[in-house]
Amino acid sequence: MIPGRVAALLGALVVFSAHPSLAGAQPTITGALSFLLTNRSIPTGDFARDEEAARATLDTIATFLRSELTTLPVASSASGFTYRMDPALGGVPVRSTTTFGSFLTERSLTVGRLQLSLAASYQSATFDRIDGRNLRDGTLRATASRLTSDQAPFDVETVTMRIHTDTVTVAANVGITDRLEVGAAVPIQRLTLAGERVDTYRGTPLLQAAVAATSSGAGDLVLRTKLNVFRGGAAGIAIGGEARVPTGSAANLFGAGRTTVKPRVMWSMESDHVAVDTNVGYVLGGISDELDYSAGVTSAGTHKITLVGELAGRRLNSAGRLIDVITRHPVLAGVETVRLSAVEQPTNRVVAIAGVKWNAAATWLVTANLARSLTNAGLTARWVSTVGAEYAFGE
Numbered sequence: 434m435i436p437g438r439v440a441a442l443l444g445a446l447v448v449f450s451a452h453p454s455l456a457g458a459q460p461t462i463t464g465a466l467s468f469l470l471t472n473r474s475i476p477t478g479d480f481a482r483d484e485e486a487a488r489a490t491l492d493t494i495a496t497f498l499r500s501e502l503t504t505l506p507v508a509s510s511a512s513g514f515t516y517r518m519d520p521a522l523g524g525v526p527v528r529s530t531t532t533f534g535s536f537l538t539e540r541s542l543t544v545g546r547l548q549l550s551l552a553a554s555y556q557s558a559t560f561d562r563i564d565g566r567n568l569r570d571g572t573l574r575a576t577a578s579r580l581t582s583d584q585a586p587f588d589v590e591t592v593t594m595r596i597h598t599d600t601v602t603v604a605a606n607v608g609i610t611d612r613l614e615v616g617a618a619v620p621i622q623r624l625t626l627a628g629e630r631v632d633t634y635r636g637t638p639l640l641q642a643a644v645a646a647t648s649s650g651a652g653d654l655v656l657r658t659k660l661n662v663f664r665g666g667a668a669g670i671a672i673g674g675e676a677r678v679p680t681g682s683a684a685n686l687f688g689a690g691r692t693t694v695k696p697r698v699m700w701s702m703e704s705d706h707v708a709v710d711t712n713v714g715y716v717l718g719g720i721s722d723e724l725d726y727s728a729g730v731t732s733a734g735t736h737k738i739t740l741v742g743e744l745a746g747r748r749l750n751s752a753g754r755l756i757d758v759i760t761r762h763p764v765l766a767g768v769e770t771v772r773l774s775a776v777e778q779p780t781n782r783v784v785a786i787a788g789v790k791w792n793a794a795a796t797w798l799v800t801a802n803l804a805r806s807l808t809n810a811g812l813t814a815r816w817v818s819t820v821g822a823e824y825a826f827g828e
Contacts, residue, residue, distance in 0.1 A: 461684040462498070462626055465646035466491055469592060469628045470575065486758060486772035490575070493753040493775035496720055497563060497812045499686045500752055502598065502622060502652060531667070531706060533739040533790040535729030536802050536819070538710045541669035541701040543614035543661055544606050544825070552604045554800070554821030558814045560596040564755045565809035568594045575630065577771040578762070586771065587635055594628040596812070600652075612661040620652035622687050652681040653688045659699070667703035672696075675714070693719040706733045721749040729786075737792035741802065746783040752811065753777050780810040788819075796825040 471487040534540050544550055566573050571593050577586035599622070606616035630641040659673035675695040681688025697714030707730065714725045727745040734740055753775045762768035788802025800821045806813040 461682075462624055462646055462648050462686050463495055463684055465626050465628075465644045466495055469594070469630055469642060469644045470494070482760065482770075482772065486774040487575075489775040490755065490773050493755060494563065494812075495686060496752055498596070498624075499683075499689065499720055500749065501558075501560075501812055502600075502624070502681075502686055531733045532703065532708045532731040533792065533798060534708075535710050535727075535731055535741055535743050536786055536788060536800070537745050538712050538727040538729035538743055539659065539671070539673070539697075539699045540708075540710050541661055541671035541699045542664065542667070543612060543659060543671075544608040546608050546611045548608045549826040550606050550823060551826075552602075552606075552821060552823040554602050554604075554819055556598075556600045556602070556817060556819040558598050558600075558817040560598075560812040560814050562809065562813045564811065566755065568596065571631065573773070574757070574771065575773045578768055579771065581761075581767050581769055588632070590630060590632045590641065592628060592630050594626065597625045599623040604655075606657075612664070614659045616657045618655040618657070620655075620681075621650070622652050622681075623647070623649040624686065648682070648685040648687075650682050650685060650687050653677040653693075654680045667701070667708065669701055671699040671701075673699065677719075689719050691718055693717065695725065697725070707731070721751045723750060723752075724748040739790040741786070741788050741790060743786040744783060745786065746781065748779060748781050750779050751777050752780050754780060754810065781808060782810050783807040784817075798823040798825075 470491045471484070561567065561569055563573070571591050573592050573594075574586075575590045575592050577589040579586040579588075600620050601622075602618055602620045604616060604618035606614060608614050625647045627645040629643045632639050632641050654677070656676045656678065657673065659671050661669055661671045663670040674697065677689065677693045679688050679690050679692060683690035693716055695714045695716045697712055699710070699712050701708065701710045703709075709728070709730055711728045712726065716723045716725060725745075725747050727743060729741060729743040731742075732740045755773060755775050758772045758774045760770050760772070762770055784804050784806050786802050786804045788800065791799045793799045800819075800823065802819050804817040804819070805815070
């Protein structure tokens with residue numbers, strides 16, 4: 434049992450060091466995160482380990498945010514309206530599918546020769562958990578001191594964060610030939626971060642720091658291409674690639690700061706009213722190499738509506754994961770320190786998506802979907818909503 438005077442000494446140190454810091458607006462999102470996570474106040478007797486753990490936590494959370502923003506899945510490049518030249522009709526373009534396709538999973542078919550489609554979407558997400566830990570209820574423990582004989586800490590420093598993103602994505606796709614398609618997309622993002630760090634000593638809370646920051650800007654430019662190598666009716670196989678050019682601000686987590694490429698394979702099949710699409714790709718050069726995979730099922734309903742259900746997964750080789758590290762206090766006998774830190778390890782993330790596509794008029798499509806994470810790795814939101822519109826030219 435720790436002597437009463439040692440606990441009193443720790444309490445005095447906490448009170449002495451507890452000068453709340455307020456930041457109205459940091460110059461960058463990474464600056465705001467650094468302010469919130471690296472200024473820990475509990476006297477642990479080991480500044481080097483404190484700094485190392487805080488830096489690891491900062492880097493991992495920044496990586497999680499950058500992973501969500503810079504690898505944001507862009508709506509499938511294949512237009513809801515796909516065409517092929519029908520030799521029996523003298524090369525007239527005709528619809529090649531009965532459904533309007535999935536949201537994220539590419540179809541193997543292209544938009545069609547000299548066909549152009551434009552699309553815009555808006556996505557909103559509020560992240561409330563990180564690696565399964567609640568970001569908003571004050572239970573995310575950054576540092577704590579406890580007796581070796583007691584699991585409950587007598588001094589604990591917690592962090593709360595409110596993270597919200599709004600993303601508008603504008604995309605264009607054009608068919609070069611009946612089998613070759615190219616496209617581009619630009620995400621415009623707004624990221625809002627607000628947080629507090631509170632030290633609670635023997636049940637008495639004391640605000641240590643508060644921060645708020647908002648940033649807006651363009652993300653990394655997305656360039657895509659797809660080549661249909663086999664086609665049989667509405668079924669087929671295609672190969673393609675996606676490159677992300679570092680046009681977004683790395684300091685505000687809108688850009689990876691480097692060029693990434695993703696080669697991939699697409700397979701599709703369709704009956705009269707139901708289609709199945711699958712994709713497999715591998716990302717190289719980003720914040721982590723990753724395997725991407727997805728599958729979508731679409732059903733052509735009544736009133737020009739397509740119902741969509743999808744699963745999209747990612748296996749990141751080195752995104753990292755938050756952990757608690759427990760060490761003995763270097764000076765005080767019977768006291769140990771719990772620090773939030775991180776380790777580099779592979780993580781898996783899977784998202785389920787459900788939504789509709791409605792042919793509102795002519796070649797106009799209106800789309801809406803909801804996505805929910807099925808895993809707790811990284812930053813997760815309860816629901817992510819997306820609405821959009823698409824118009825196809827050149828029919």
